[in-house]
Amino acid sequence: MDLEEVVQRVKDALSDLEVEVQEKGPNVVEVKVNRENVIEAARKLKGLGFDHVKSVTAIDYPNERFEVVYHASSYSNLELARFFLVLRVDLPYDDPKTPSLLEVWPSVLYLEHEQYDLMGIDFEGHPRKERLLLPDDYEGIPPLRKEFKIKTEGINA
Amino acid sequence: MSEFVETISRSEDGRFLELLIGPQHPASGHMRLVAEVDGDVVVSLRPNLGYVHRSVEKIAEVKKFLQIIPLVERPSLADTTANNLAYVLALERLLGVEPPPRAQYLRTLLAEINRIHSHFYGIGIHGVMIGSSTAFMWAFGDREPLIHLAQELTGARITYSYIIPGGVRRDMPPDFPDKVEKVLRYIERRLEDYDKLYVRNPVVRARLEGVGVLKKEDAIRLGITGPNLRASGVPYDVRKADPYCAYPDIDFNVITREEGDAMARFLVRVGEIRESMKIIRQVLKKMPDGPIFAEKYYKMLPPNLKKYYEETKEVKFPGIFANLRAPAGESVARVEGGRGEVVIYIVSKGGMNPYRFRIVTPSFRNAVLFEHLVRNVRVADIPAIYGSLDYFPPEADR
Amino acid sequence: MMDLLDLILQPWIFIPLIFPGLTTAFLVLLGIIWAERKIAAKVQMRYGPLYVLKPLGGAIQMIADLLRYLFAEPIIPKDVDKLTFIFAPLILFGLSYLPTIVLPAGPGFTAISSEMSLLILLGLLTLSPVFTMILAWGSNNKFSLIGGLREGYLVTTYEIPLFLSALSMAVLYGTLDITAMVEAQKNVWGIFLNPLAAIVFLVLILISTSKFPFEIAEAESEIVMGPFTEYSGIFYGLVMGASYLKLYVLSLLYALIFLGGWYPLPSFLQNPPFLAGIMVFVKGLVIMFIAIFMRAIYPRYRIDQAIQIGWHKLVPLAILSIFLSLLVVYLGGV
Numbered sequence A: 001m002d003l004e005e006v007v008q009r010v011k012d013a014l015s016d017l018e019v020e021v022q023e024k025g026p027n028v029v030e031v032k033v034n035r036e037n038v039i040e041a042a043r044k045l046k047g048l049g050f051d052h053v054k055s056v057t058a059i060d061y062p063n064e065r066f067e068v069v070y071h072a073s074s075y076s077n078l079e080l081a082r083f084f085l086v087l088r089v090d091l092p093y094d095d096p097k098t099p100s101l102l103e104v105w106p107s108v109l110y111l112e113h114e115q116y117d118l119m120g121i122d123f124e125g126h127p128r129k130e131r132l133l134l135p136d137d138y139e140g141i142p143p144l145r146k147e148f149k150i151k152t153e154g155i156n157a
Numbered sequence B: 001m002s003e004f005v006e007t008i009s010r011s012e013d014g015r016f017l018e019l020l021i022g023p024q025h026p027a028s029g030h031m032r033l034v035a036e037v038d039g040d041v042v043v044s045l046r047p048n049l050g051y052v053h054r055s056v057e058k059i060a061e062v063k064k065f066l067q068i069i070p071l072v073e074r075p076s077l078a079d080t081t082a083n084n085l086a087y088v089l090a091l092e093r094l095l096g097v098e099p100p101p102r103a104q105y106l107r108t109l110l111a112e113i114n115r116i117h118s119h120f121y122g123i124g125i126h127g128v129m130i131g132s133s134t135a136f137m138w139a140f141g142d143r144e145p146l147i148h149l150a151q152e153l154t155g156a157r158i159t160y161s162y163i164i165p166g167g168v169r170r171d172m173p174p175d176f177p178d179k180v181e182k183v184l185r186y187i188e189r190r191l192e193d194y195d196k197l198y199v200r201n202p203v204v205r206a207r208l209e210g211v212g213v214l215k216k217e218d219a220i221r222l223g224i225t226g227p228n229l230r231a232s233g234v235p236y237d238v239r240k241a242d243p244y245c246a247y248p249d250i251d252f253n254v255i256t257r258e259e260g261d262a263m264a265r266f267l268v269r270v271g272e273i274r275e276s277m278k279i280i281r282q283v284l285k286k287m288p289d290g291p292i293f294a295e296k297y298y299k300m301l302p303p304n305l306k307k308y309y310e311e312t313k314e315v316k317f318p319g320i321f322a323n324l325r326a327p328a329g330e331s332v333a334r335v336e337g338g339r340g341e342v343v344i345y346i347v348s349k350g351g352m353n354p355y356r357f358r359i360v361t362p363s364f365r366n367a368v369l370f371e372h373l374v375r376n377v378r379v380a381d382i383p384a385i386y387g388s389l390d391y392f393p394p395e396a397d398r
Numbered sequence C: 001m002m003d004l005l006d007l008i009l010q011p012w013i014f015i016p017l018i019f020p021g022l023t024t025a026f027l028v029l030l031g032i033i034w035a036e037r038k039i040a041a042k043v044q045m046r047y048g049p050l051y052v053l054k055p056l057g058g059a060i061q062m063i064a065d066l067l068r069y070l071f072a073e074p075i076i077p078k079d080v081d082k083l084t085f086i087f088a089p090l091i092l093f094g095l096s097y098l099p100t101i102v103l104p105a106g107p108g109f110t111a112i113s114s115e116m117s118l119l120i121l122l123g124l125l126t127l128s129p130v131f132t133m134i135l136a137w138g139s140n141n142k143f144s145l146i147g148g149l150r151e152g153y154l155v156t157t158y159e160i161p162l163f164l165s166a167l168s169m170a171v172l173y174g175t176l177d178i179t180a181m182v183e184a185q186k187n188v189w190g191i192f193l194n195p196l197a198a199i200v201f202l203v204l205i206l207i208s209t210s211k212f213p214f215e216i217a218e219a220e221s222e223i224v225m226g227p228f229t230e231y232s233g234i235f236y237g238l239v240m241g242a243s244y245l246k247l248y249v250l251s252l253l254y255a256l257i258f259l260g261g262w263y264p265l266p267s268f269l270q271n272p273p274f275l276a277g278i279m280v281f282v283k284g285l286v287i288m289f290i291a292i293f294m295r296a297i298y299p300r301y302r303i304d305q306a307i308q309i310g311w312h313k314l315v316p317l318a319i320l321s322i323f324l325s326l327l328v329v330y331l332g333g334v
Helices: A003-013 A038-048 A106-119 B056-060 B068-076 B080-095 B101-129 B133-154 B176-199 B202-208 B216-221 B262-286 B303-312 B319-323 B362-366 B368-373 B381-388 B393-397 C002-009 C011-017 C022-043 C061-071 C082-102 C117-125 C128-138 C142-173 C178-184 C195-208 C233-257 C274-297 C303-330
Strands: A019-023 A028-033 A052-061 A065-073 A084-092 A097-099 A122-124 B017-021 B032-038 B041-048 B329-336 B341-348 B356-360
Touching: A003 A019, A003 A028, A003 A038, A028 A038, A038 A084, A038 A097, A052 A106, A052 B341, A052 B356, A065 A106, A065 B341, A084 A097, A106 A122, A106 B362, A106 B368, B017 C142, B032 B381, B041 B368, B041 B381, B056 B068, B056 B356, B068 B080, B068 B356, B068 B393, B080 B101, B080 B329, B080 B341, B080 B356, B101 B133, B101 B176, B101 B262, B101 B381, B133 B176, B133 C022, B133 C274, B176 B262, B202 B262, B202 B381, B262 B381, B341 B362, B362 B368, B362 B393, B368 B381, C002 C011, C011 C022, C011 C082, C022 C061, C022 C082, C022 C233, C022 C274, C061 C233, C082 C117, C082 C128, C082 C233, C117 C142, C117 C178, C117 C233, C128 C142, C128 C233, C142 C178, C142 C195, C142 C233, C142 C303, C178 C233, C195 C233, C195 C274, C195 C303, C233 C274
Parallel strands: A028 A084, A097 A122
Antiparallel strands: A019 A028, A052 A065, A065 A084, B017 B032, B032 B041, B329 B341, B341 B356
16 A cells, blocks of 8 residues: 555545645655544544654644644554554634544543643643643743743853 | 443442552552552552653754654563654654664674563563562673673663664674674574573462453554553564564564463563564674665764774764754654653754654553552452553653 | 570570560561562572672562661651551551460470460461451552452461361361371371472462562562562561561471471481471471572463462462372371
């Protein structure tokens, strides 16, 4: 199975949703989707064989937007396992909410939870709204946001 | 989904006892397990992570690209090469650099040496968790020759920082293959001792067989990775699925087992040690000659460092490399480490630091197994299952 | 001076104070823990205790440890039941040592000579686990509580087969007096007459003294230190020593009722009974070494597996051993 074929399959599967599908690199298929359609898109991608998520990353573009990036791939279909499926969701900066994909991909349980904890993204429908890695009494800016500055020791060599 | 909503049930009549296992507990590691027990049966268990969270992702955003190499190694002691390699692969994809073949083989060599000693680490911890101090001491003792090998190759025992963009830091010493062969023979002999004393020990079997069974579909659904996934019958290994470095040229098997219990996870590790030895022998046989450092960067070295490189086969970066700039864009890389798949995702805006750095370690992805597997088992099964996962809290917390 | 020596050599002083009582028990305690560490270290490719008296391989390491236990501050947590927390270890230690007084050190050399000495000994052995449970409860700690419960479950598991297998030997020899039991083994040792009881009893020594693979009540990786989690300083020394004392007593009993006691020592060497005592002691040491060597081989069983072994295997085997004894008696006896 080569990249074009995977891209074509993804395109076919998501044809009735408003998505942007493109290839990025030798084994990366990127799907951009808005947050209203993300669950539907994820469900269809899971139907294609992308059965688990390897990574959930939230990216902070200050005063512009947040982006949530899911890296999915396959365990059950080893031909598909060569590819990364990157599902990107843009969120407005003042309303960082997106539906949780937990019901589609249970493997996002800890990954989404971590992004809630460290980046302050609200995954709607995610059952865990407590701290994961940070101390339970942590309050303040989520530490992975750009407005949270860390002090360096001044040694930059 | 509903299975995760409320795992701590808290009985009304005070029948259940809430056990806080860790962080000050002989076998908890740097984490807390909140277990609810009904007599000797664990009703539910939740891991409480974050005791050794050191925010690698945030720190990486203010570090320069080369400084991130030692940074990513720190969380996963015993399995540092995987993180090092995954990061450098992602960075090289971003920079568009291809290391020469000899460097690819040297990377593979170190990765496999590291895999063996990482597995010994896991086996040892698993042993002491079910009470076999001999397995613990043996595994940690037998890890030592491999660490010495790695030291011979890289100059460090654990945190090698050996793999750099464009190649590796040092060439292997001339007598290295002989030393490797000696160590591999020793490990082969020792594995037979383990077989006699530990693997075929009736108490070990009683403690591990049928304990903490992870079904294949659950392993896939929960995104489990590494030997834990393969012990449930999923033949997924990044080295085969998405080959990197020298793995496309190497002949090896993906070890899988169907049982999915603690014993299967342990036996997969033992099997992988044998496969890694096979890989190391092939790598040494097929090792091509040539440079260990990409042409593109070699040209940038000042004459004195070029001379140093030619004489010692050691790469020393001039200061200018500290200001390595990656082009805008993003890249993702994955590597099969000892404990499982490491995924590193770099978003760059074209500066001297990554804009967003993401590292997902195998232990973090396997953390969900605590609440999934440790349910309706005995209290004594908690360490038996914990150990079988080869879970390393600092790696999960990053 | 001679008077004093004579006094000490009186059995009712010598046995509780010298052998097999306090002095020997204490030396064994120091020696056996050192040996346990040293043997395990040998198997595990390390040195074990080494630097305290290096020429003898760290032989007095345990004296150093004892001094540390003595001078370390015994921390008494705020929420414990102070009375039980302090007194239970003392009584536990005392009771573990108490059964030594009925053990004969040689032919006719007993402090309490009774026709029921085996029963007295077994009865005294059952007392100490109660105090383990009491101190576990008094510690007010969840791990201690679980450890105490495990101890309780194990007591119910091992006591019945332990009594049955010991009593099967009484059936075999037709007496409950330990001295008489030894005399009955003049020609053939008990272990050869009733190997079943010998094996069952050996396994039960491991369970009752919580040695591997039955080190369940103190399972470190599960429940920290079981009933003894909250203990420190000399109190910890006492509770830890208690299980070794129990091992010592049971090993000597094993030597007496299964391994022929002071036989095959010829009768002209049996009096005065020093050599006889040494013979018993050496046999007891062998059993102790077997018990501590298990640490290097086996991990630990789960509590449910141990109970299952106890009730499904050891109890039937112990009952069988009684029938075996009856059979041997029927076929001609000893």
